Amino acid sequence: MACGRPKLRVGPSQREGGFTDSVPATVSRMENQSMRITALIVCLPLCAFGAATAQGLLLQRAGSQAENRPVIPKASKGDQCVADTEIMRKDHMSLLNHQRDETVIEGIRSEPYSLVSCVNCHAQTDTSGQAIRIDAEGQFCESCHSYAAVKIDCFTCHAAKPAAMEVIGNAEPHLMRDNPHTLVSYLLNKEANE
Amino acid sequence: MASIIADHQIVKPIRGNYLVWMLAMALLVVIGGYCAYTMEHEGHHISGMNNRVVWGLPHVFAISLILAASGALNSATLSSVFNQSMHKPWARLSVVLAICLLISGLLVLVLDLGRPDRLFIAMTTYNFRSIFSWNIFLYTGFIAVCVVYLATLLDRSLNRYIASIGALALLWRIVLTTGTGSIFGFLVGRSALDTAILAPLFIALSLVMGSAVFALVVALVSRWQGTPVPANTIRQFSKLMLWCLLALLYFSVVHHLTNLYVSEHSSDERTMFTGPMALPFWLGHITLFGVCVWLVSRQRIIEAINQKQWLLSCVAALFGSAMILYSTIIGSQLIPQNLFPGKEVTSSTFGDAGFASYFPSVWEWGLGMGGVALSMLLLGFFLRVLPVSAHVIEPVADISDQVT
C-alpha cells in the first residue's frame, strides 16, 4: 500500500522547503492529488446513494410485474372504508399523518382517518374470537407492507388490536366516534334496541 | 519571528505500528457499534441510566469529545490568528483532529438517543427556543468551517484566506463551547447546574481537554513518522497547557465557591464535596492542581520536560478534566431535586429523598470508548490521505527562538 503511490511520498529534497517559502512543484502536485482524494471521499457516498435509488426503482418495477401478490384480509367490520380503496392504498400514510398532527397537537378527534379506526375494522379475530395483531404475519398491515418491503413504525407504540370492549352496540359512544360507519352502526343498533 | 522549517506528509502505514493501531481502533469501533445497537434494541434499562439519572456516561464521553474538538483547534488558532510560528506546522493536524473529534462526539450523542432512527427529524425539525437546537447548527457549522479552514491550509492558492477563516473558526469555537456549556447552564430545576458560569467553565474544559488530546496525537503522529517531537514544541505545548489548566481551575473554584455562598444552593454544593460524587470531584481537582504545580516547577527550574513527562502530564490533565465533567454532569443528577423546601420527604415511590446512584454499564463504556476510537480511526484515515502531519526540523527554529 505504501509503495502503491510513490508520488505521494515526500523526498528529502522537499523537506528543505520552508514553511512560508514557495513550494516545489511536487508538493503542489501532491496536494492536488490529495484534494482529488478528498473529492473522491465526498463523491463516493453520493454514488452509492444513486446506485441504491436506481436499484430500488428497478426492484419496484420488477415487483409490480410479479405474480405472487399479497393476500390482504378483508375488513372484519363495516362495509365501507373511510375512503376509496385506491386512495387508501396510495395515500393512507399521508391521511394518517395529517390527522395525527391535528389530533396530537390541536386535539381534533372527530376526523375519520385515525389509526384506531383502521385497527378497529381491519384487525381479524382468531378461531377462539381473540383479536390478532394487525401487524402480525399475513394480517392486514403486514401482508402488504412485507410485500412492499416498507417497515411499519406504528405498532411499537400504538395498539395493534382493538380495545377489549370494542363490540358494536356495547361500547362506550366515545370509542365509536372516530369511525363514521361504526358510529352509524352504533346508532342504528341503538335505535333497533329501543 | 522564528522561521520553522517544516513540510507536511501523509503518514506511511509501515512505521510506528500504524496498521496495528488502526486495526485496534477499528475493533473498538465495532465493539462500540455493537454496544449501541444492543442498548438500542434492548432499551435503556440495560444501561446504568434511569429516570433519575437520565444522562450518563455516553453523555460524558460525547461532551468530552465535543469539547476536545473545540480545544483541539488551539494550535490552528494560535498559528492563523495569533501568528505564533511554533504552532504553524501543527495547524493542519489541529483542524483535522477537531473535525474527527466532533464527528465522533456527535455520533455518540446520537447513538444514545432513545430513537436514533429519528435523526432525520432531529436534523429537520427545530425548536429555536432550545439551546440544543442551536447546538445542532453550531456543531454542523463547526465541521463546515473546519473543512473550509483545512482547504485553505492545504491549498496554496487559498492560503490568503487562512487568517480570516481562522478568525471565524475561533469565534465559532467560542460560541460552540458556550452553547455546550449552556445546555447545562439553564436548568432551573437542578441546583448544581443552574448557573451561567458553566459556559466559561466549559470553555476552559475544552481548552484543557483539546490541548491534552492534541498533544497525545502529536506524539502518536511523530511515532508514525519516526521523528521525535522537538523539545521546543514540547515546551510550548506545556506552557499552553499550564495556562489552560489555570483557567479551568479558576472557573471551577469560582463556580463552587459561589454555589457554596448562595444559601439556596449551599447544601447541595456541600454534598458535592462529601456526597457520592466526592471521589471524582476531588480526584479531578487534585489531579489538575497537581499537574499545574508540576508544570510551574518545571518551567521555572529547568525549562526541560522530556517527552514522557510531557505525555504523562497530558494524560493526567485529560483524566482530571474528565473527572470534573463527570462530577458536574452526573453529580448534578444524583442530588435529589428539592420540590418542597422546608419539608422532609418521608415516603416516595420515585426517590425524592436521598441520593440517586449511578453505575455505568459495560454498554455505555463500550459506546463511549467506541466514540473515542472512531475519532482516532478517522484521524488515522485522514492522515493517510491528506498531507497534514508536520515534519518539523527543529535546530534552526531553536536557535532563532533563543536569539529573539
Next chain:
Amino acid sequence: MSRVPVADNEKSLQARRRFLQGLGLAGMASMSYSLLEVKAKTPASSDKRWGLLIETEKCSSGCDACVRGCNEEHGIDDAGDDLTRAQWIRKIDLKDELTGNETSLPVMCQHCESAPCVDVCPTGASFKRADGVVLVNKHTCIGCRYCMMACPYKARSFIHETLTEQKPSAPRGKGTVESCTLCVHRIDEEQDRQPACAVKCTEEAHSAITFGDLNDPDSSISQKLNTLGGSQIRADLQLNTGVRYQGL
C-alpha cells in the same frame, strides 16, 4: 402498469358505487356527530386552561387510587424497577421540618404555562397545547431526555423497555419520553369528562382532585381556588403551573 392487484373494470365500478355510498354514510355520520354534541371537532382553544386542584387535606397517606386510575387508563405497568418504569403520578408523603405537620399528595406533570421542558426540546416534540396541556408528541420525540433534565418536578418518564399490549387511547413506546397528559383523550371526547385520576379519587370517596377550566370563573376548580386558595410547587420558579395544591 397499475399497482392495484384487483382492478378490473367491474370491480372498479363496484368500488365507485361503494365510494358514493360511503359519501352518503359519511354525510349521515357527520349529522349524527352533531346529535351527540362532539366537542373535539374544534381544536383545543386558548379560551380554556385545563388544570387540577389537589386538596391535600383530603388526600390520605397510603392511598394510591389516583396512581392506579392513571395506570389503568394508560396501560402503565407498575411492576418492575421504580427507577426505570413509567411513573406519571407518584405519591409523596411530607413532614414539615418546623411544625411536624404531615401531608400526603400526588405529584404529576404540573402543566406549566412557561414549561422548561417545552423550551429545551430540540425538535419541539415537547409542546403545550392551546388549552395549557403539556404533552409529548411521540412522533417527533427522539428520546434525548433533555426535557427530563429540565423538568423541576421530575415528572417525566423515559420508556426503557419494549412495551406490548398498549391501550388504543394511550400509545406509548420504547425510546420516547412521556408524562401525564391530563387525559387529553378523555377530556377532548366529551364535555365534563374527568381525568382518570380524579375519577378514581372520587370513586374511592376522597374527592381530593378537582379538574376543570382555570379560565372559567364559574368552574368548580376556579370557585374552589377562590375560597380555599391553592399554591404551586416551586412557585419561586414562576412557571405558573396548571396543577395547584391546597394546604401545602
